[in-house]
Amino acid sequence: MIEVICNDRLGRKIRMQCEPDDTIGDFKSLVAAQIGTTADKIVLRKWYSEFKDHITLADYEIRNGSLLEMYYR
Amino acid sequence: MRVMSQRDRATRLLARNPPIIFQQHTIMAGESELSIEETNKIRLSLGLKPLKVDTAPAPGAASAGGEPVYDDTTEGRERRAVDNWRKHEAELEKEAARKKRLDEIKKAREAAQRFRKLEGTGLADEDEDVEDTTSWVKKMKKRQKKKAAEIAREMEEELARAAAEQKEYTAAELKGLKVSHDLSQLGEMGEETILTLKDTTIDENEEEGDELISTDLVERERLMERLDLKKKKPTYNAYGDEAEGGEKQLLSKYDDEEEKERKKKRFVLDGTGSLANNETYRQQVAEKLKSKAMSLDIPKPEVASDYIDLSTIKVKKPKKKTKSTRKRSADNGDALYLSPSAGAEDDNAMEVDDSTAPAVRLKRKIAEDVSFVDDEDLQASLTIQRRAALKKRKILKPADIARQLLEESTENGASTPGAMDEDTKEEEEAGLIIDETSEFVATLRAPTASDRRARSVSAQTAPEATRVNEESPEADGDIDMVRDERSVSVKLENSPPPAITSTGLGEETTISRGVGATLAMLNQRGLLRRDPEAEKKLELSRQREKFLRDKRLREIEAEEKAKAARAKDRQSGKFERMSAREREEHARWENKQRDLQESREMVQRFKDYKPDVTLSYKDEFGREMNQKEAFKHLSHQFHGKGSGKAKTEKRLKKIEDEKKREAASGLGSAADNAVSTAARKSKQAGVRLM
Numbered sequence: 207m208i209e210v211i212c213n214d215r216l217g218r219k220i221r222m223q224c225e226p227d228d229t230i231g232d233f234k235s236l237v238a239a240q241i242g243t244t245a246d247k248i249v250l251r252k253w254y255s256e257f258k259d260h261i262t263l264a265d266y267e268i269r270n271g272s273l274l275e276m277y278y279r
Numbered sequence: 280m281r282v283m284s285q286r287d288r289a290t291r292l293l294a295r296n297p298p299i300i301f302q303q304h305t306i307m308a309g310e311s312e313l314s315i316e317e318t319n320k321i322r323l324s325l326g327l328k329p330l331k332v333d334t335a336p337a338p339g340a341a342s343a344g345g346e347p348v349y350d351d352t353t354e355g356r357e358r359r360a361v362d363n364w365r366k367h368e369a370e371l372e373k374e375a376a377r378k379k380r381l382d383e384i385k386k387a388r389e390a391a392q393r394f395r396k397l398e399g400t401g402l403a404d405e406d407e408d409v410e411d412t413t414s415w416v417k418k419m420k421k422r423q424k425k426k427a428a429e430i431a432r433e434m435e436e437e438l439a440r441a442a443a444e445q446k447e448y449t450a451a452e453l454k455g456l457k458v459s460h461d462l463s464q465l466g467e468m469g470e471e472t473i474l475t476l477k478d479t480t481i482d483e484n485e486e487e488g489d490e491l492i493s494t495d496l497v498e499r500e501r502l503m504e505r506l507d508l509k510k511k512k513p514t515y516n517a518y519g520d521e522a523e524g525g526e527k528q529l530l531s532k533y534d535d536e537e538e539k540e541r542k543k544k545r546f547v548l549d550g551t552g553s554l555a556n557n558e559t560y561r562q563q564v565a566e567k568l569k570s571k572a573m574s575l576d577i578p579k580p581e582v583a584s585d586y587i588d589l590s591t592i593k594v595k596k597p598k599k600k601t602k603s604t605r606k607r608s609a610d611n612g613d614a615l616y617l618s619p620s621a622g623a624e625d626d627n628a629m630e631v632d633d634s635t636a637p638a639v640r641l642k643r644k645i646a647e648d649v650s651f652v653d654d655e656d657l658q659a660s661l662t663i664q665r666r667a668a669l670k671k672r673k674i675l676k677p678a679d680i681a682r683q684l685l686e687e688s689t690e691n692g693a694s695t696p697g698a699m700d701e702d703t704k705e706e707e708e709a710g711l712i713i714d715e716t717s718e719f720v721a722t723l724r725a726p727t728a729s730d731r732r733a734r735s736v737s738a739q740t741a742p743e744a745t746r747v748n749e750e751s752p753e754a755d756g757d758i759d760m761v762r763d764e765r766s767v768s769v770k771l772e773n774s775p776p777p778a779i780t781s782t783g784l785g786e787e788t789t790i791s792r793g794v795g796a797t798l799a800m801l802n803q804r805g806l807l808r809r810d811p812e813a814e815k816k817l818e819l820s821r822q823r824e825k826f827l828r829d830k831r832l833r834e835i836e837a838e839e840k841a842k843a844a845r846a847k848d849r850q851s852g853k854f855e856r857m858s859a860r861e862r863e864e865h866a867r868w869e870n871k872q873r874d875l876q877e878s879r880e881m882v883q884r885f886k887d888y889k890p891d892v893t894l895s896y897k898d899e900f901g902r903e904m905n906q907k908e909a910f911k912h913l914s915h916q917f918h919g920k921g922s923g924k925a926k927t928e929k930r931l932k933k934i935e936d937e938k939k940r941e942a943a944s945g946l947g948s949a950a951d952n953a954v955s956t957a958a959r960k961s962k963q964a965g966v967r968l969m
Binding site: 207208211218219220221222223224225226228232235236239240241270 | 313
């Protein structure tokens, strides 16, 4: 289990517990369950690279304590 | 670096252990977090597997084999990595320690080895058994004895050697030594010969033993060899491979030096050291005497040679020089050897004749002789004669020449007394003689300005005289003019006009017979000069035109012939029997044959084809460009750039000027034009040129 922090710098900062082999899509739905915005409205990003839904957190090298930027579309 | 980063990571992970820690994070404001249970609930609702919560490995969790069990969670995996890392580190450390130990052992061993040499008592160390004086004295005595014995032995050896060296050699000791010369050669050398040991390498010496040679003889042999080489005998021997000695040799010229060396005769010294007693020598001499048969006939007297020996030849010194020349000419049987009568009138001519002509003639004569009989003796004698003659001629003094002249003139005078009398008289008076021939020759010189002017002047002043001159082919007028100019009285000969005048010159041509005659006259006088090159060019162009004409004619002929052949074929019904394709094939073949023939003919034609190639370059106005301009033009074309504005303008102006000048010269007088241009140049009006 790892803990990832998502921050949208607009007032929402979430700690999510997840598994490294969760896909970004799964992660997004988890986040959605927590913040109440639908998963397909959430965009996860690190700098300029947007994370794609079908790739796992481990593949993006997102580890325990990583910080992700969260945007909405 | 990688190792370092790994280590960093490991330490970081260790620091974060145990993973429960993030449950205890202080949750900052605005941060929302679900508990694991809640998350798991959501996950279940989403159809995801629940979170694996890692529990810290209990010390008792290790399996029976002592291997710790890692559960398949992130933390478990990380723990495993950390353990692995620790293990690896430990191994590295162990390895390093082992290496260090080995190094220490090695170092210690080396140090031990190094110091082993220094074991034992050194100089500084004190002797363990300190001698007392008696033992020391004993020791010294012993040593002295030993040394004395050694010296004595050495002395003995030395003496023995000296004795061996001082022993005298006798001839008997030379017995059995080889001498690398022929016995007879040694005999020729005289009573006593000094032989020395031959220079050899050690190997050779081992093989062959000592050898004696005589340096004199060797030197002589070498000299003979060199002389032989200089003689350059022909390598080819027409009559087999028999060498001079009668031995049969195959390609002896390629024999090695060593081979030759081997063939040399050798003998072995006996105990006496003298040749007289040598058995082999005696035998050889006897053989030689036997083989040489002596004839008892009286030698025939030699027939005297046809030619006198060169050394005995003595060219007689004649008493009179004039006579000598004549005599020699008679000897040579050459009537033209000297031409005294021809040179009688002119001193200079005489001299020239004398010095050059006979030598040349003699040479030619010699050449003829040589071509028939290749006789060196004759040639040598002739050269001697020639040289002597030349020497004598050089010595001739002016006084002698004068005397000779006098004699010859008197001889001539006998045949034509009247004229020659005058001549001789005049000669005695030593005045200037001008007769018709010399005068004519004088006027024949290249036409100079003064001459021409004089002529024109005379033409203006005495037009009648010139008319007379034109009418009569005599040289009257010319002579008149000369008389006018130089006021010299000349005796004229009046004779009827024959084909060749009394002066020995051709009749003068006139312009009264049309353009051809005029041209001929001008040509003859050298006024109209024909350019030989132009003529050649004309000839070439004519040839080329002829060639082209011929070629065209031939082409037409060939075409006609081909047409006729085709018509004949058609008539004969040859084509009827063939299919269309065959017909085509046939036609093609025919064409090919024709082409072939034509090309052959062309080759024949082109044998005497001389193309006259001239490169001419025209500029955009159609002007002929000279070499320089053409080069510039080409260069500009090549580089893709022209000359600048100023240069272009200059050129255009030049061209325009040229055009203008041409036009002017066609219409007006050139002088006018020149004046105007000069005026324009100097920017002044009305300037006179002269």
